[in-house]
Amino acid sequence: MNPSEDYDDCKTCFVLEQDVSELEKYIEDIWSFLPIPVAYMTPLGIIIDINKGMEELLRNSRDELVGANLGFFFKDKNEAKMIVKIIRHDSKLQIFDSVIFDSEKEIKNVRIFVMPRLNIKGEIIGVFISFIDMTDQIIAQKQIIIERNNAKLYLDVLTHDINNQNQAIISLLELSKDYEDLNDVTQSDIGIALSQAWAISNLIKNVKMLSDLNQKPIILRDIEINSLIKYAIESVKNSNPEKNIKVELKGLDHLIFVQANDLINNVFQNILENAVKYSLGSHVRIQIKCSIAENDKFWKIEFIDFGKGVKDEIKSIIFNRLQRGEKGIKGSGLGLAIVRGILTQFGGKVLVKDRIDGDYSKGSNFIIYLMRGDSI
Amino acid sequence: MDIFIVDDEPIIHVVYKKILANNGYNILGEAFDGEEALQLIKSMDKKPEVIIMDFRMPIMNGLETTKELLYLYPHLNIIFISADVSVRKEALALGAKLFLEKPFERNGFLKAIELLQTS
Numbered sequence: 116m117n118p119s120e121d122y123d124d125c126k127t128c129f130v131l132e133q134d135v136s137e138l139e140k141y142i143e144d145i146w147s148f149l150p151i152p153v154a155y156m157t158p159l160g161i162i163i164d165i166n167k168g169m170e171e172l173l174r175n176s177r178d179e180l181v182g183a184n185l186g187f188f189f190k191d192k193n194e195a196k197m198i199v200k201i202i203r204h205d206s207k208l209q210i211f212d213s214v215i216f217d218s219e220k221e222i223k224n225v226r227i228f229v230m231p232r233l234n235i236k237g238e239i240i241g242v243f244i245s246f247i248d249m250t251d252q253i254i255a256q257k258q259i260i261i262e263r264n265n266a267k268l269y270l271d272v273l274t275h276d277i278n279n280q281n282q283a284i285i286s287l288l289e290l291s292k293d294y295e296d297l298n299d300v301t302q303s304d305i306g307i308a309l310s311q312a313w314a315i316s317n318l319i320k321n322v323k324m325l326s327d328l329n330q331k332p333i334i335l336r337d338i339e340i341n342s343l344i345k346y347a348i349e350s351v352k353n354s355n356p357e358k359n360i361k362v363e364l365k366g367l368d369h370l371i372f373v374q375a376n377d378l379i380n381n382v383f384q385n386i387l388e389n390a391v392k393y394s395l396g397s398h399v400r401i402q403i404k405c406s407i408a409e410n411d412k413f414w415k416i417e418f419i420d421f422g423k424g425v426k427d428e429i430k431s432i433i434f435n436r437l438q439r440g441e442k443g444i445k446g447s448g449l450g451l452a453i454v455r456g457i458l459t460q461f462g463g464k465v466l467v468k469d470r471i472d473g474d475y476s477k478g479s480n481f482i483i484y485l486m487r488g489d490s491i
Numbered sequence: 492m493d494i495f496i497v498d499d500e501p502i503i504h505v506v507y508k509k510i511l512a513n514n515g516y517n518i519l520g521e522a523f524d525g526e527e528a529l530q531l532i533k534s535m536d537k538k539p540e541v542i543i544m545d546f547r548m549p550i551m552n553g554l555e556t557t558k559e560l561l562y563l564y565p566h567l568n569i570i571f572i573s574a575d576v577s578v579r580k581e582a583l584a585l586g587a588k589l590f591l592e593k594p595f596e597r598n599g600f601l602k603a604i605e606l607l608q609t610s
Contacts, residue, residue: 275547278574279500282594286506289597290513316594 153245158231160185160199163241172246175218185244190214190222198229202242206231215246224253267326274323277315284312321449324381328456335374335461337488340383340416341367344403347383355391359398362387366405372488373414378457379485382465385450386481390420393479413463413484424475425467433467454483462486492608493519495539497528497556498572499548507543510597516604525551529559538564541607544587546573554581561586568607572600 146153152169156162162183170177173188186195194213201209209229214222225246232241288309292302348362373379390401400421408415425433434455451465458465463485470478494516496507501523508518519539522528525548532538542560546553557569571582574593582590588610589603 275574278593279503282574283500283502283506285594286510286597290509293513312594 151245151247153243154180154185155232156185156242156244158199158203158239158242160195160242169246172223172248173215173217174221179218188215188217190216198227202229202231203239206233206237206239212249222250224249267330270323270326274319277319281312281316285309285316288312318449321453324378325449325453325456328453328460333376333460335376335486337372338375338379340371340373340375340379340414340485343380344383344416347380347387350384351387351391354388355399357397358391358394360391361398361400363400363402365402367403371405371414373461373485374488375461375485379461382454382457382483385454386418386483389450389481390418390422390479393422393424394420395422407487408484412487414487416483416485418481418483419470419478420481421470421478424469424477425479426475430467434465458483458485492541492604493517493537493539494604495519495528495532495542496521497523497525497542497548497553498545499523500545503545510600511604514601524548525553525556525559528556532560533563538567540568541604542567542569544569544571544582546571546575546578546582554578554585557582557585557587568610570603570607 146164146166149166150168152166152172154162154165154169162180162185165173165177165180170180173180184195186192186199189195191214194211198209198211209227211227211229213225213227215225216222223246226249228243228245228247230243231239232243234240288305291297292305292309297305344364344367348360352360387401391399394400402417402419404417404419406415406417407413434451455465463483465481465483468480468482469475470480494507494511496504496518498504498507504521504523508521511518519537520531520535522531527550528542528544529551532542544553544557548556551559553571553573557571560567560569565586569587570589570591571578571587572591572593572595573582576592579590579592588607591600591603
């Protein structure tokens with residue numbers, strides 16, 4: 116080896132040392148910069164080093180924590196021993212939820228990430244451990260559950276009690292109508308009071324249904340809708356005796372099965388009630404058309420009315436809760452929200468178009484899509 | 492026809508009694524909770540032909556009362572009338588003959604009673 120080769124080797128060594136030193140500095144910077152609390156410990160749980168995040172979480176300085184047993188901070192000491200055991204047998208990343216104390220004995224709910232560090236032979240030479248403080252999140256989740264249960268309870272009590280009291284009002288008004296010596300004005304007033312009492316009950320029923328929609332597990336089955344549509348038509352005719360309602364059916368001459376449950380009745384009734392409510396005059400004309408759509412996977416059912424129509428700016432929000440189509444039209448504004456809520460649960464959808472494209476004032480076409488059933 | 496009313500709301504008793512009396516039915520007795528109903532019906536020599544049963548009541552609810560009553564007297568006709576539609580299936584499974592949702596229309600209520608009379 117000549118002197119110049121020696122010099123080159125030393126130069127290489129110097130560069131390597133410089134690189135290692137740079138790398139160490141780089142890792143140290145990352146380590147202290149990491150916003151999440153991280154500690155490095157021996158396989159037995161003795162802390163070798165911690166970053167700033169861990170200092171803040173445990174509210175103790177690095178000098179005091181290095182050399183301590185991490186198990187000391189666990190509320191359940193056996194849990195710390197168990198984690199160490201698991202690490203010895205499985206060198207993959209492990210995630211646990213646990214409870215720890217900080218140095219001021221304040222309890223924290225944490226999610227723990229534990230990752231062993233292996234040497235070339237695959238032996239565990241150290242363990243990285245990180246705590247994510249979940250305390251606020253857990254408190255918030257518990258609060259959400261409590262508030263949700265409270266809301267459910269209030270609604271339940273309200274639904275039950277209002278309907279009970281409404282029963283008395285409705286029955287007593289019905290009985291009052293029997294008196295023969297009532298004049299026409301009083302008879303009419305009793306009729307109005309009765310319909311208002313029923314409106315209160317329907318409102319309560321709708322609010323309850325909307326609230327229940329996302330809380331109960333949905334089981335779908337094949338449901339034949341021809342008879343349900345006919346039932347809904349009769350029901351809407353009965354509830355609007357002052358209107359002359361004519362419904363034309365197309366594409367309903369064979370049995371149609373969809374994936375749904377009993378809530379489907381509410382979809383048909385609400386859409387038909389809506390068509391009647393927004394119709395002009397006492398004559399109401401509605402067309403119902405059924406056809407296959409969306410690659411044969413869905414039934415498309417169109418409810419076409421000849422009423423006031425839906426302005427373009429309202430089309431996108433008409434299915435939102437409490438959105439009313441027009442001022443002065445009675446109703447809670449929940450009907451179409453219920454339609455959308457139910458159809459979404461069925462994997463279907465609802466949209467509204469103009470009966471005649473580009474001219475909303477000629478009436479609307481409420482189109483619903485329902486998944487086809489397997490029954491023939 | 493002899494009818495027994497079980498409901499915790501006094502105003503509902505007034506309503507039932509008015510409707511039923513106007514239509515020629517006899518109110519054999521009334522109770523404001525399930526336990527009172529059980530005791531009264533047990534003590535009656537002549538049992539009611541129809542029992543109108545509410546669900547939410549103090550001490551013993553309508554489902555428990557229905558179960559007890561039908562265990563003792565399987566031939567009783569119980570018509571469940573409640574604002575709680577969630578108990579419809581359970582009430583019918585226990586043996587109630589009919590379920591009516593509150594609020595009901597008078598005609599629907601009377602038809603239900605007639606139906607039990609003819610069955």
